[in-house]
Amino acid sequence: MKILADENMPNVHRLFGGLGEVVTSPGRTLTPAMLDGVDVLLVRSVTKVNEALLKDSSVKFVGTATIGTDHIDLEYLAQRGIGFASAPGCNADAVADYVFSALSYLYLTRGVTWLNAKIGILGHGNVGKVVASRFKALGCDVCAYDPLLADSQFNVEPADLATVMACDVICHHAPFTAEGEYPTKGMINADLIANLQPGQTIVAAGRGGVIDEIALVKRQQELQGSLNLVFDVWQGEPEINRELAPLCDIVTPHIAGYSKQGREKGTWMVYQSLCQFFGLEVKIDYQTAVSRGSIGHLELNVQPSLHDLIARACHAIYDVARDSNRFRYSYLNGSHSGVFDWLRKHYVERDEFGTCQVRHASLGALGFELI
Numbered sequence: 001m002k003i004l005a006d007e008n009m010p011n012v013h014r015l016f017g018g019l020g021e022v023v024t025s026p027g028r029t030l031t032p033a034m035l036d037g038v039d040v041l042l043v044r045s046v047t048k049v050n051e052a053l054l055k056d057s058s059v060k061f062v063g064t065a066t067i068g069t070d071h072i073d074l075e076y077l078a079q080r081g082i083g084f085a086s087a088p089g090c091n092a093d094a095v096a097d098y099v100f101s102a103l104s105y106l107y108l109t110r111g112v113t114w115l116n117a118k119i120g121i122l123g124h125g126n127v128g129k130v131v132a133s134r135f136k137a138l139g140c141d142v143c144a145y146d147p148l149l150a151d152s153q154f155n156v157e158p159a160d161l162a163t164v165m166a167c168d169v170i171c172h173h174a175p176f177t178a179e180g181e182y183p184t185k186g187m188i189n190a191d192l193i194a195n196l197q198p199g200q201t202i203v204a205a206g207r208g209g210v211i212d213e214i215a216l217v218k219r220q221q222e223l224q225g226s227l228n229l230v231f232d233v234w235q236g237e238p239e240i241n242r243e244l245a246p247l248c249d250i251v252t253p254h255i256a257g258y259s260k261q262g263r264e265k266g267t268w269m270v271y272q273s274l275c276q277f278f279g280l281e282v283k284i285d286y287q288t289a290v291s292r293g294s295i296g297h298l299e300l301n302v303q304p305s306l307h308d309l310i311a312r313a314c315h316a317i318y319d320v321a322r323d324s325n326r327f328r329y330s331y332l333n334g335s336h337s338g339v340f341d342w343l344r345k346h347y348v349e350r351d352e353f354g355t356c357q358v359r360h361a362s363l364g365a366l367g368f369e370l371i
């Protein structure tokens with residue numbers, strides 16, 4: 001079996017090497033010619049998998065080690081009888097860690113006291129639910145908008161879009177969809193953005209293309225920079241909006257889900273699905289494939305407030321400012337146009353909060369392991 005994999009997929013040789021010949025390549029520039037003789041294609045979000053890529057190939061199985069599937073033409077795969085697997089939920093905890101690291105940053109730098117705020121979540125799937133549960137466990141007032149779910153499927157108060165957009169903190173965890181009854185493409189439109197008020201916070205960590213970036217630039221300028229903006233996903237990736245980025249507090253190159261464990265889990269979930277598809281034995285188990293954390297245990301002195309305690313704990317494991325600064329200085333101040341992908345390829349590993357043990361009960365709410 002010949003397996004072609006995105007070079008940014010961790011553990012790919014270790015997991016798939018026993019199943020066939022593994023060749024890796026940059027995902028964004030993959031061409032149909034590279035699929036010659038390939039049976040299995042393993043991608044991440046940057047490869048458009050569609051008829052144009054696959055029509056002359058003999059690919060039998062496509063796996064994406066990601067949560068999102070908007071880069072895959074699922075209908076075409078089904079028509080051709082090509083097997084498919086994604087990795088639902090693999091990096092949901094990583095994205096939640098990103099959200100709380102970013103809110104901690106806003107607390108420390110701009111005094112945003114988000115624990116007392118009204119929180120609104122856009123998209124209540126695997127990621128939205130983890131984020132919502134953490135806020136709820138911390139005692140926050142949380143609601144969520146997800147028109148495709150019945151009320152009984154929410155773990156927080158269901159709300160309409162306008163209600164979520166009026167919240168103090170708005171967390172975008174919706175996929176990119178251009179069709180159907182509730183497409184997300186441009187869903188956060190100029191009208192909704194024109195109603196944003198000073199002091200509101202937006203964390204964009206779902207998919208680019210959902211928020212009207214031009215309208216947001218205009219509103220942020222009108223409000224003299226008083227919106228708190230955290231942007232991980234962008235409409236024109238790997239380019240980013242050069243007018244919007246300087247108006248944001250945190251700018252990152254689509255790495256909210258890039259924890260070591262989240263990325264390894266993604267590869268392992270696809271490995272498991274591939275074995276099932278071809279009727280092969282799963283020889284590498286989850287414990288072997290997914291790393292433990294490198295810190296293990298965190299002792300924190302009593303902090304002046306819960307906000308401070310959370311900020312110290314989150315940033316001891318992952319301080320989002322490190323990614324934002326690296327990106328801001330190299331992308332916005334430099335001429336290196338490939339820096340978006342370079343930073344992702346050379347991402348400095350980070351562990352999930354859940355790999356670290358703590359004693360403070362309130363940190364259990366954030367996914368840390370309580371002892």
Ligand SMILES: NC(=O)C1=CN([C@@H]2O[C@H](COP(=O)(O)OP(=O)(O)OC[C@H]3O[C@@H](n4cnc5c(N)ncnc54)[C@H](O)[C@@H]3O)[C@@H](O)[C@H]2O)C=CC1
Nearest residue numbers: 067068123124125126127146148173175182205206256257
């Ligand atoms: N920034 C990053 O690194 C990462 C981004 N993502 C993105 O986050 C998105 C969400 O991930 P999951 O929760 O795991 O996906 P999921 O598929 O479990 O949930 C998506 C939810 O969005 C809802 N939805 C669909 N249309 C909507 C609309 N118009 N308005 C509000 N909600 C709508 C769906 O009903 C579903 O409940 C993914 O599509 C993925 O693209 C995921 C992982 C990492």
Ligand SMILES: O=C(O)C(=O)[C@H](O)COP(=O)(O)O
Nearest residue numbers: 044045046066067068257258
């Ligand atoms: O899982 C998803 O969905 C994501 O957005 C990934 O974290 C994005 O990572 P890449 O696939 O673009 O490396």
